[in-house]
Amino acid sequence: MSGQNKRVSTDKFRVGLVQMSCAIDPNENLEKALWRIRESAARGAQIVCLQELFRSQYFCREENSELFALAESIPGSTTETLGRLARELGVVIIASLFERRTAGLYHNTAVVIGADGEIVGLYRKMHIPDDPLYFEKFYFTPGDLGFVNFDTSFGRLGVLVCWDQWYPEAARLTSIGGANILFYPTAIGWHPAEKAQYGAAQLDAWRTIQRAHAIANGIYVAAVNRVGFEGPAERGLEFWGSSFIADPFGQVMAEASSSAEEILVAECDPHRMEEVRRNWPFLRDRRVDAYAPILKRWLD
Numbered sequence: 001m002s003g004q005n006k007r008v009s010t011d012k013f014r015v016g017l018v019q020m021s022c023a024i025d026p027n028e029n030l031e032k033a034l035w036r037i038r039e040s041a042a043r044g045a046q047i048v049c050l051q052e053l054f055r056s057q058y059f060c061r062e063e064n065s066e067l068f069a070l071a072e073s074i075p076g077s078t079t080e081t082l083g084r085l086a087r088e089l090g091v092v093i094i095a096s097l098f099e100r101r102t103a104g105l106y107h108n109t110a111v112v113i114g115a116d117g118e119i120v121g122l123y124r125k126m127h128i129p130d131d132p133l134y135f136e137k138f139y140f141t142p143g144d145l146g147f148v149n150f151d152t153s154f155g156r157l158g159v160l161v162c163w164d165q166w167y168p169e170a171a172r173l174t175s176i177g178g179a180n181i182l183f184y185p186t187a188i189g190w191h192p193a194e195k196a197q198y199g200a201a202q203l204d205a206w207r208t209i210q211r212a213h214a215i216a217n218g219i220y221v222a223a224v225n226r227v228g229f230e231g232p233a234e235r236g237l238e239f240w241g242s243s244f245i246a247d248p249f250g251q252v253m254a255e256a257s258s259s260a261e262e263i264l265v266a267e268c269d270p271h272r273m274e275e276v277r278r279n280w281p282f283l284r285d286r287r288v289d290a291y292a293p294i295l296k297r298w299l300d
Contacts, residue, residue: 010270013154016045017264019243019256021228026055041089043265046154049094051226052162052187061231063138071100074111087117092152096185108140110161115153125161133237149177162186165210175217180270184223189239203240211250218248218277220268248276
């Protein structure tokens, strides 16, 4: 999982992002995701990433204890189904699930399934938001696996989840673990009452912070979001899609719309990382001897 050998492949690899809307029925969403993974593989994708909590609508819009019934064990039926497909297609699948670890203990978890159909490892979301219509602290225990990398048949990758994408510390720590690419399964959108005034700025900030992670770390970044309106008109969320893949200097290689279901596929070349890091040697010039205060909440 978080390999000690830090084996970084120099081979090119192709990634696929599945941006889709979600129905109320989890089985319907799973079937759609399976079909979209097949489409991605047919277009050449070797690593396919699904959006955050793809099996359901975004249930964290409310605090409702009955919704814990959506959680599932890992390994479980979903990972077994995805594992069979990964083995059949010879692809790596990244799937974000509502994990039931035990009674009363739940996580927002991304599972990496190898091309052989076996689970490579898990990443449990570290940063848990608590905002209007994003009541995740009610459901999820913060992750306890740290910021990890996963060695796969097509290279070494890191996975972070949604709210993690605003934290440069998460991107840095995952990057210096040796990853070739950071994946961000996501569920983010507009509050209807805010869209007209703040919507464009919010989307731009979301895109900018992740492109900045690519630049600061000289690494590929792939963010995949859902689309569609979920919930009642007055208290729902309009998910803004806009999934994208950026190269190690933050240049957007592929980008989806804000409203349509789409599949993005792009080729990533680790030699591009080498080129960028040689010319913009941020990792060389880091003052690791001076960063101890970062461990404090605030400097008084």
